[in-house]
Amino acid sequence: MISVRNLHKRFGSQVVLNGVNLEIEPGKTTAVVGPSGVGKSVLLKLIMGIMSPDEGEVIIGGYNMTAARSERSKNEIRNALGVLFQSAALFDSLSIYDNIAFSLRERMGLSASKAHTRVLSMADALSLTPYLRNFPEQVSIGIRKRVGMARALISEPKVLLVDEPNTGLDPLDGQEVYDLINACKNQWGFTGLVISHELPEVFQVSDRVAMILNGEIIVEGSPAELSNSSDPAVQQFLNGRTDGPIKIQ
Amino acid sequence: MNIFDTIERFGRFLIYATERWGRSWIFLARSLVALARPPYRPYLYFTQLSQIGANSSIVIALIAVFTGAVLAVQGEYTLSKFGANAYTGPMVALSLIRELGPVLTALMVIGRAGSAVTAELGIMRITEQIDALRSMAVDPIKYLMAPRLLAGIIAMPLLCGLFNVIGILGGYIVAVGLLGLSAGTFMSQIEAAVDLVDITSGFIKAAVFGLIFGWVSCYKGYTCGFGAQGVNKATTQSVVTASVAVLIVDYFLTSVLTRVFMQ
Numbered sequence: 001m002i003s004v005r006n007l008h009k010r011f012g013s014q015v016v017l018n019g020v021n022l023e024i025e026p027g028k029t030t031a032v033v034g035p036s037g038v039g040k041s042v043l044l045k046l047i048m049g050i051m052s053p054d055e056g057e058v059i060i061g062g063y064n065m066t067a068a069r070s071e072r073s074k075n076e077i078r079n080a081l082g083v084l085f086q087s088a089a090l091f092d093s094l095s096i097y098d099n100i101a102f103s104l105r106e107r108m109g110l111s112a113s114k115a116h117t118r119v120l121s122m123a124d125a126l127s128l129t130p131y132l133r134n135f136p137e138q139v140s141i142g143i144r145k146r147v148g149m150a151r152a153l154i155s156e157p158k159v160l161l162v163d164e165p166n167t168g169l170d171p172l173d174g175q176e177v178y179d180l181i182n183a184c185k186n187q188w189g190f191t192g193l194v195i196s197h198e199l200p201e202v203f204q205v206s207d208r209v210a211m212i213l214n215g216e217i218i219v220e221g222s223p224a225e226l227s228n229s230s231d232p233a234v235q236q237f238l239n240g241r242t243d244g245p246i247k248i249q
Numbered sequence: 250m251n252i253f254d255t256i257e258r259f260g261r262f263l264i265y266a267t268e269r270w271g272r273s274w275i276f277l278a279r280s281l282v283a284l285a286r287p288p289y290r291p292y293l294y295f296t297q298l299s300q301i302g303a304n305s306s307i308v309i310a311l312i313a314v315f316t317g318a319v320l321a322v323q324g325e326y327t328l329s330k331f332g333a334n335a336y337t338g339p340m341v342a343l344s345l346i347r348e349l350g351p352v353l354t355a356l357m358v359i360g361r362a363g364s365a366v367t368a369e370l371g372i373m374r375i376t377e378q379i380d381a382l383r384s385m386a387v388d389p390i391k392y393l394m395a396p397r398l399l400a401g402i403i404a405m406p407l408l409c410g411l412f413n414v415i416g417i418l419g420g421y422i423v424a425v426g427l428l429g430l431s432a433g434t435f436m437s438q439i440e441a442a443v444d445l446v447d448i449t450s451g452f453i454k455a456a457v458f459g460l461i462f463g464w465v466s467c468y469k470g471y472t473c474g475f476g477a478q479g480v481n482k483a484t485t486q487s488v489v490t491a492s493v494a495v496l497i498v499d500y501f502l503t504s505v506l507t508r509v510f511m512q
Binding site (some may be wrong): 045048049050071075076078079081083085086087089090091092102103106107109155161 | 288373377
């Protein structure tokens with residue numbers, strides 16, 4: 001469903017991605033893990049097509065995002081995507097109802113009445129009905145993440161991209177987001193890519209895990225394979241040690 | 250540091266400045282093209298027209314009444330030295346309609362609404378709201394920039410008209426009410442002196458200043474740097490750049506319009 005091939009990206013003299021390859025099968029969820037600042041979010045932006053790589057390509061559902069030159073052709077590929085951003089990135093000038101309805105109205109051009117039925121149904125599925133009249137700053141970050149998930153899923157995307165699902169959340173809210181991802185996956189059956197630095201928590205939503213370091217994917221496999229990897233960097237990261245090949249920046 | 254280092258640094262700066270300048274023109278071109286392309290989303294235009302235009306009207310009216318008043322005091326003082334204080338009305342009206350109306354309106358709108366537009370877009374940039382729009386296949390240039398640009402172009406002449414009317418009223422109150430000029434003389438001299446071309450050139454200037462307002466404030470917000478400091482810097486740059494641009498463009502526009510309308 002998603003193929004990332006030989007992706008290179010640098011900012012000035014700093015190499016962020018140095019030949020990243022990744023394959024995500026339809027219906028499966030892959031987590032890309034690694035310490036902060038290794039280019040996980042850059043990888044996500046390259047997949048979304050809101051940043052251009054120096055080299056390499058991103059194929060989504062058979063369409064080449066990197067070859068799409070105009071914003072219009074990129075948008076056609078983006079129609080297959082739903083994105084849950086790190087801080088939810090809700091539109092703070094819109095109510096929670098309008099945030100959820102946004103892509104139905106603006107992307108799909110649905111009428112208010114058709115959008116209304118789907119918003120209510122999605123709000124009910126994600127227990128957001130009591131908050132629909134609120135604005136994003138009036139609810140907790142946990143609720144905002146749920147709204148972000150509702151906004152991402154309401155247009156029934158084939159691919160869900162999730163950036164750092166439990167940043168800023170306490171352990172209970174963090175677990176709730178993982179439960180939510182699993183529940184939504186069971187209900188809507190999307191292909192998933194989750195960017196995270198939280199191990200082993202992210203394993204519970206992942207079929208595959210890839211660890212990125214120094215611009216390259218150093219290990220890829222099932223969560224069990226990653227846990228049992230003999231790679232010293234993986235073990236250092238898994239065990240949260242400061243000594244080892246990963247240097248704290 | 251030798252001469253070659255200096256030349257190299259200057260060359261780098263030149264490339265950087267040219268690139269930024271080029272990007273801002275591409276941004277303007279994309280925004281103007283986006284205005285013409287469907288979907289049109291009229292509610293976004295009305296919202297911006299309200300925020301940039303209607304919400305600025307009180308402050309514009311306040312500035313206008315005192316500008317007209319001070320013009321009347323200064324005009325009457327200067328003209329009375331030549332025994333020509335009957336021309337206080339035309340002096341107030343022409344100064345406002347041809348020059349002060351468009352310029353002061355633009356500077357006030359840039360200070361009030363331009364900073365708000367840049368800060369809003371800057372915060373949307375750093376909180377990934379603009380990325381969210383793109384991820385949902387919604388063009389942020391069309392959704393965010395085009396309505397603000399058009400609202401600036403429409404609102405500025407309207408506010409300028411308001412400024413002129415209230416400014417003349419302020420001049421009338423001072424000249425007639427306090428300085429003892431005849432009301433009939435004040436108004437009839439204005440009627441005799443002000444031509445349609447004066448009003449037209451003032452409105453053309455205001456529309457161009459509206460374009461500068463929308464262009465600079467949106468571009469600075471859209472290309473805002475990281476964090477609170479990035480928003481702070483973008484907002485300051487937006488107000489300074491747009492204000493300076495208005496004053497520079499005003500000179501050239503005045504020269505051109507005066508020549509065109511005099512022919």
